[in-house]
Amino acid sequence: MSSVEEETLQRFLDAAARGDVNHVTTLLSQVPLIINQRGTNGWNALMMAARNGQYDVVEELLKHGCDKFSVNSSSQTAHDIAKFWGHRHICNLLGGANDVCQRVLPGVDQTPQENYFSRETLERLSEKRTDKSWMEDKERDPRTVYLLFNNLSPMVGVSQRDQGERVETKLCRLKYEDVKNLLNKPTTVLIFLGVEKRKNPLSSSTSSQKEGTSCELPAWFAVGSDEDAGELLKCCSDKCCFLKKDHRELLKLSEDDAGVVAQARSVLAWHSRYSWCPTCGSGTRVEEGGYKRSCLNSECRSQQGVHNTCYPRVDPVVIMLVIHPGGNQCLLGRKKIFPAGMFSCLAGFVEAGECVEEAVRREVEEESGVKVGPVHYVSSQPWPLPSSLMIGCLAVAMTTSITVDENEIEDAQWFPRQQVMDSLLRGDRSKLSLPPRQTIAHQLIKHWINMTSNL
Numbered sequence: 001m002s003s004v005e006e007e008t009l010q011r012f013l014d015a016a017a018r019g020d021v022n023h024v025t026t027l028l029s030q031v032p033l034i035i036n037q038r039g040t041n042g043w044n045a046l047m048m049a050a051r052n053g054q055y056d057v058v059e060e061l062l063k064h065g066c067d068k069f070s071v072n073s074s075s076q077t078a079h080d081i082a083k084f085w086g087h088r089h090i091c092n093l094l095g096g097a098n099d100v101c102q103r104v105l106p107g108v109d110q111t112p113q114e115n116y117f118s119r120e121t122l123e124r125l126s127e128k129r130t131d132k133s134w135m136e137d138k139e140r141d142p143r144t145v146y147l148l149f150n151n152l153s154p155m156v157g158v159s160q161r162d163q164g165e166r167v168e169t170k171l172c173r174l175k176y177e178d179v180k181n182l183l184n185k186p187t188t189v190l191i192f193l194g195v196e197k198r199k200n201p202l203s204s205s206t207s208s209q210k211e212g213t214s215c216e217l218p219a220w221f222a223v224g225s226d227e228d229a230g231e232l233l234k235c236c237s238d239k240c241c242f243l244k245k246d247h248r249e250l251l252k253l254s255e256d257d258a259g260v261v262a263q264a265r266s267v268l269a270w271h272s273r274y275s276w277c278p279t280c281g282s283g284t285r286v287e288e289g290g291y292k293r294s295c296l297n298s299e300c301r302s303q304q305g306v307h308n309t310c311y312p313r314v315d316p317v318v319i320m321l322v323i324h325p326g327g328n329q330c331l332l333g334r335k336k337i338f339p340a341g342m343f344s345c346l347a348g349f350v351e352a353g354e355c356v357e358e359a360v361r362r363e364v365e366e367e368s369g370v371k372v373g374p375v376h377y378v379s380s381q382p383w384p385l386p387s388s389l390m391i392g393c394l395a396v397a398m399t400t401s402i403t404v405d406e407n408e409i410e411d412a413q414w415f416p417r418q419q420v421m422d423s424l425l426r427g428d429r430s431k432l433s434l435p436p437r438q439t440i441a442h443q444l445i446k447h448w449i450n451m452t453s454n455l
């Protein structure tokens with residue numbers, strides 16, 4: 001960032017903190033990108049306004065589409081900051097529909113929580129998946145956006161930002177002309193992801209109007225190909241590459257891009273693992289915009305009734321922060337593959353014929369020997385590696401002695417709340433390091449800390 005840009009950003013942040021709406025609006029019209037930029041302390045304008053109770057500025061920034069989920073270096077959102085400083089009116093503004101929620105569901109925790117991989121920037125329009133001619137028109141439409149995947153890795157461009165401090169990984173958005181030859185190849189898989197969402201989803205009053213307008217909007221497709229990566233990169237004129245096969249690379253995307261990748265990658269992973277009919281072993285045909293594989297054998301049992309083998313699968317996984325009966329410690333474990341010093345929430349696949357609460361109790365007891373009583377759902381997260389749905393819970397321990405199942409985890413311990421806070425909020429990783437903010441494990445831990453700190 002040049003010194004002029006730095007100075008403009010400082011003036012913008014000061015204006016937000018002071019509540020000078022006019023100055024904020026003027027600077028926004030001159031430098032729109034400034035809206036989410038963060039100053040030296042990691043705070044953006046929304047956080048500054050939230051800290052100082054500047055209602056009008058918060059309203060103006062939201063109107064201009066600022067990112068209300070962005071976090072400062074202590075992992076706090078603007079909502080966390082407003083809550084901490086007691087600005088309830090700002091919490092309501094940042095929480096959106098909280099007032100209505102309080103009225104119809106009194107007592108329900110309203111802390112807005114959006115997990116990485118969860119953001120839906122597209123309207124899936126599932127009813128259009130069977131409309132072949134609409135789909136073909138969309139495929140050829142020059143406004144249509146194509147995302148290209150090679151062996152499940154998305155094609156990205158890499159751009160430097162913020163004086164090289166932060167490197168942003170952005171999905172390459174290709175056009176029909178770029179991919180049309182690839183689409184003709186028999187091994188290419190094409191997935192209809194949806195259409196772009198309208199700016200104001202509440203604006204149309206009837207469903208027929210909604211139908212009319214949504215269908216006009218630009219469509220997005222994912223294209224999966226296992227051909228030579230070097231050849232595929234020629235589809236794009238910009239400098240780009242395929243993300244490395246390390247799952248941490250997927251955590252470098254923006255929230256918007258991560259949401260689309262979660263959808264595309266899970267469906268493509270299903271195609272790559274389920275090429276043959278799981279019921280009779282025959283070949284299959286891709287249908288419904290990539291959301292179904294039908295068996296080619298007309299005698300196959302999967303042709304009758306609804307067969308879940310024909311649709312992309314989602315595997316439920318429970319992930320839980322277990323709280324000590326004393327209330328001031330939580331149970332964290334580590335797998336051998338974790339980086340040194342890192343501990344996380346316990347987790348495990350839900351088994352057939354098992355409810356979420358029982359899966360939590362069973363997995364915790366299997367892995368740590370601790371018996372769990374009440375279980376409370378907090379939030380969920382799609383985890384596209386390849387297609388888990390993480391179901392995040394808080395659970396209360398009934399016993400405290402730990403016996404680690406060494407086949408699954410290497411260690412499990414009770415950690416005092418203060419030590420967890422030091423790591424989470426102050427970045428002190430000398431005694432404990434936690435998973436990054438993009439994981440629901442991190443968000444569950446943060447949720448517990450927030451819940452119990454009278455913020």
Ligand SMILES: NC(=O)c1ccc[n+]([C@@H]2O[C@H](COP(=O)([O-])OP(=O)(O)OC[C@H]3O[C@@H](n4cnc5c(N)ncnc54)[C@H](O)[C@@H]3O)[C@@H](O)[C@H]2O)c1
Pocket residue numbers: 315317319344345346347348349363381383385388390408435439440441442
């Ligand atoms: N987003 C997060 O914060 C986060 C944190 C922890 C774990 N996870 C994910 O949750 C998943 C499950 O956690 P875990 O490994 O502790 O589970 P787990 O404790 O159930 O143990 C995994 C074992 O369960 C068996 N298994 C049962 N059903 C399975 C299925 N449908 N697919 C694959 N294996 C199955 C396999 O033997 C596997 O080795 C992990 O794969 C990981 O990717 C995500």
Ligand SMILES: [Mg+2]
Pocket residue numbers: 347348349363366367408
């Ligand atoms: Mg387990």
Ligand SMILES: [Mg+2]
Pocket residue numbers: 346347348349363367408
């Ligand atoms: Mg486990």
Ligand SMILES: [Mg+2]
Pocket residue numbers: 348349363
């Ligand atoms: Mg298990």
Ligand SMILES: [Zn+2]
Pocket residue numbers: 277278279280281282295296297300301302
């Ligand atoms: Zn079959």
